[in-house]
Amino acid sequence: MQTALWSLIVGLLLVLMALAGSVLKRLPLSTAMLYLLVGLAVSPLLLYLVAPQPRTHAPILEHVAEVVVLLSLFTAGLKLSPGLRDRRWLLPVRLALTSMVITIALIALAAYFFLGLPAGACILLGAILAPTDPVLASDVQLHEPGDQDKLRFALTGEGGLNDGSAFPFVMLGLGLLGLHDLGAGGWKWLAVDVVWATAAGLACGWVLGLAVGRLVLYLRREHKEAVGLDDFLALGLIGLAYGTALELHAYGFLAVFAAGVALRRLEQRQSGGDASLAKVEEALVDADRTLAHQVAVDPRHAPAFMARAVLAFNEQAERIGEVAVVITIGALLWAVAWESAAWWFVPLLLLVIRPLSVRLGLARSPVSRGQRLLIGWFGIRGVGSLYYLMYALNHGLPRHLADPLVALTLSVVVTSIVVHGVSVTPLMAAYERALRRPRGRA
Secondary structure (H helix, E strand, C coil), X not given: CHHHHHHHHHHHXXXXXXXXXXXXXXXXXXXXXXXXXXXXXXXXXXXXXXXXXXXXXXHHHHHHHHHHHHHHHHHHHHXXXXXCCCHHHHHHHHHHHHHHHHHHHHHHHHHHHHHCCCHHHHHHHHHHHCCCCCCCCHHHCCCXXXXXXXXXXXXXXXXXXXXXXXXXXXXXXXXXXXXXXXXXXXXXXXXXXXXXXXXXXXXXXXXHHHHHHHHHHHHXXXXXXXXXXXXXXXXXXXXXXXXXXXXXXXCHHHHHHHHHHHHHHHHHHHCCCHHHXXXXXXXXXXXXXXXXXXXXXXXXXXXXXXXXXXXHHHHHHHHHHHHHXXXXXXXHHHHCCCCCCXXXXXXXXXXXXXXXXXXXXXXXXXXXXXXXXXXXXXXXXCHHHHHHHHHHHHCCCCHHHXXXXXXXXXXXXXXXXXXXXXXXXHHHHHHHHHHHCCCCCC
């Protein structure tokens, strides 16, 4: 009976994913909301097909969330085509640094004064909930690498950067709880967890992205080799960047994001521009294997073909990962010891702390009032927060602190999935209409 039920559920999910690109896009809901309902249905609350628990299954939940975040970070990096000197990078950098630090500080203060948690747990909660999610935010991110929209660029870059830049504060929170060595006066935390791990992560990801990309292009252009199986290229580069960063005691999330940005930047520098993009689309749409091979090894079009093929695979893998993680989140809810404080804490974060941190972080920035308001609203929390929560549980977070952090984190994530899922279609449609008005300024 369970085999039949699982077959039915998986089949319905696959059909749902196929419809998501057209039918569901016009409705005020997201596929993540439906995945969440499926998770509730398969939990002990209804069908009892699975019964995951946050503490018991923390190791496997951490690794599942980790893989999905890595896929999403690489995808986000591949969508960001401007060079590093482009001023548009200032928006996501300010959001991922200034706004994120403000968010962590405000969450920590609220938790300290109103929840009675120790300082380490307060900072840890802030670090868990501060990063915006690159997995569930696809509807507000860049759809094409050449998209010039400031709102989508800022949200895409922020989601890619702050899933790694929150890590030092996770380590700080764990250190204050006695679960991580901060060094005398915090010197080790500052030197290793902040400076070295961040810089080394970005550097090794960038170098590996360029090195692998150049190697593949050399083989294709000069020897007509290494053609096809771009999905393995994507997974291989993600694994190389992440593994190398961890061996260097650096942040693998930042390394994978940087590898994606580097690969896209290489394509931008070496491709034939719009002519290459048109040729690549023609080869992919026609599904002509001979033409695709010709384009893949063409000296002018090879970079665009490589980047397009890698991005297409990663987007598909990311969607599958989203299904798995959001269903898991729904299936976890039966085992949560809910906190009554969630009723005021969740609105405080989404309606006050996030908009305020964005306003302060983007002060005097070249974005319109409408764009700033939308950036403030679409601070979507999801898989990244789940990963950091499970990471903390696996590093010895005591039960009396773990239970409230689990309850508050999942309260925020579930609420974000619902309220942002309901609002994304009408708000982004209104934003797009405003952009098309002759005198409109979004």
